Amino acid sequence: MSRAASPPSGLPPLDAESAAHARTVRDHLAREIAEAENGFMPFEQWMQLALYAPGLGYYAAGNTKFGADLPSGDFTTAPELTPLFGQTLARQAAQILALSGGDAILEFGAGSGALAASILPALAGMGVFPRYLILEVSADLRARQQERLADHRDRVTWLDALPEDFSGCILANEVLDAMPATLFQWDEAGRLRELGVRLEGPDFAWAERPAPAGLASIVAQRMPPLPGYRSEINLRAEAWLRQMGGWLRKGAALLIDYGFPRAEYYHPQRAEGTLMCHFRHHAHADALAHPGLQDITAHVDFTAMADAALEGGLDVLGYASQARFLMNAGLPELLMACAGNGAGTAAAGRAMSAAQKLLSEAEMGELFKVLAVGRGIDAPLMGFTRGDRRGRL
Numbered sequence: 001m002s003r004a005a006s007p008p009s010g011l012p013p014l015d016a017e018s019a020a021h022a023r024t025v026r027d028h029l030a031r032e033i034a035e036a037e038n039g040f041m042p043f044e045q046w047m048q049l050a051l052y053a054p055g056l057g058y059y060a061a062g063n064t065k066f067g068a069d070l071p072s073g074d075f076t077t078a079p080e081l082t083p084l085f086g087q088t089l090a091r092q093a094a095q096i097l098a099l100s101g102g103d104a105i106l107e108f109g110a111g112s113g114a115l116a117a118s119i120l121p122a123l124a125g126m127g128v129f130p131r132y133l134i135l136e137v138s139a140d141l142r143a144r145q146q147e148r149l150a151d152h153r154d155r156v157t158w159l160d161a162l163p164e165d166f167s168g169c170i171l172a173n174e175v176l177d178a179m180p181a182t183l184f185q186w187d188e189a190g191r192l193r194e195l196g197v198r199l200e201g202p203d204f205a206w207a208e209r210p211a212p213a214g215l216a217s218i219v220a221q222r223m224p225p226l227p228g229y230r231s232e233i234n235l236r237a238e239a240w241l242r243q244m245g246g247w248l249r250k251g252a253a254l255l256i257d258y259g260f261p262r263a264e265y266y267h268p269q270r271a272e273g274t275l276m277c278h279f280r281h282h283a284h285a286d287a288l289a290h291p292g293l294q295d296i297t298a299h300v301d302f303t304a305m306a307d308a309a310l311e312g313g314l315d316v317l318g319y320a321s322q323a324r325f326l327m328n329a330g331l332p333e334l335l336m337a338c339a340g341n342g343a344g345t346a347a348a349g350r351a352m353s354a355a356q357k358l359l360s361e362a363e364m365g366e367l368f369k370v371l372a373v374g375r376g377i378d379a380p381l382m383g384f385t386r387g388d389r390r391g392r393l
């Protein structure tokens with residue numbers, strides 16, 4: 001399969017600075033592809049470099065634009081939308097801290113620092129003062145987080161590597177979807193092909209090769225060989241979760257992301273996969289466009305994540321839609337308090353509309369899920385008391 005990689009029409013034009021950065025990233029990627037075996041770069045490596053190549057990748061070069069109100073922003077996440085999200089998570093985090101006896105929260109991929117900025121004051125309001133650790137792969141975002149969280153300097157520490165031993169609460173909001181995924185396609189003869197990128201003159205183009213035997217065997221265990229069907233598998237995210245079993249001594253991780261259980265993920269009708277790119281609030285599926293300037297994501301196969309946690313020796317503690325989780329963990333009460341304090345004000349109106357986005361089935365409420373995995377947690381977690389869908393994983 002080969003598809004020209006010109007940017008999809010309809011994307012906003014690049015300003016001079018962005019265009020110059022895009023050229024530098026393209027040159028770097030082109031050199032890497034030229035040096036790759038048979039001139040083929042597996043998509044997973046493309047996604048890794050396009051997002052995380054130091055000083056170049058989307059998350060690593062100051063290009064990440066979070067923000068609901070920013071016309072030039074690329075996408076909005078729940079903690080950016082409203083502090084109510086972090087305030088609600090704080091309630092669940094407090095319960096996990098109490099049940100685990102741990103004194104720390106560890107957030108992966110903290111973005112602009114918005115989640116920490118809403119959780120820490122909410123916990124303080126409950127008389128809970130944990131250490132707050134952040135593990136962030138992007139040096140640029142780490143610097144932004146340090147600036148944003150300057151007022152919480154005494155509580156927050158940035159880690160350079162995974163801890164050897166951890167007890168407490170782990171948070172990862174929209175991190176699994178940002179981990180590089182492997183792209184595959186079944187051919188007409190029922191053989192698995194791995195998709196990647198090659199050079200076609202000065203342009204990037206899609207390419208394919210026979211999938212390595214290991215990949216073919218894993219995919220074949222998860223879905224039937226549907227001719228022409230293309231999708232993703234996130235082996236890195238699975239490895240990350242399996243590895244958590246080695247360092248999480250007692251506590252739970254809340255993994256929040258968009259995705260589905262396996263039967264829906266590899267549904268015959270989802271024949272083009274789930275790859276999604278974001279550029280200045282435009283969502284499209286061309287992962288070869290604007291490398292270094294756009295976000296690239298793949299939805300999460302939550303069955304694979306739960307299985308990886310089990311393989312790592314962890315328990316699966318809950319799985320629910322974001323709407324159900326937030327309702328269970330007390331968002332309605334927080335919203336009522338917020339509306340009561342400032343009834344009729346613009347702030348109360350904004351809070352109400354943000355809560356609607358978090359909860360609505362048509363927005364983030366149903367597509368986003370919360371998976372809790374952990375060890376040594378003996379009581380039900382409050383976020384899953386109703387609507388726990390573990391049975392569907």
Ligand SMILES: C[S@@+](CC[C@H](N)C(=O)[O-])C[C@H]1O[C@@H](n2cnc3c(N)ncnc32)[C@H](O)[C@@H]1O
Pocket residue numbers: 059066077078079080108109110111112114115135136137138141172173174175178179
């Ligand atoms: C889509 S952003 C989400 C940011 C933030 N959690 C939010 O909800 O606004 C993905 C974040 O995950 C980070 N990230 C990706 N892979 C990671 C990993 N393996 N460990 C830690 N952070 C990671 C990125 O650098 C970025 O900060």
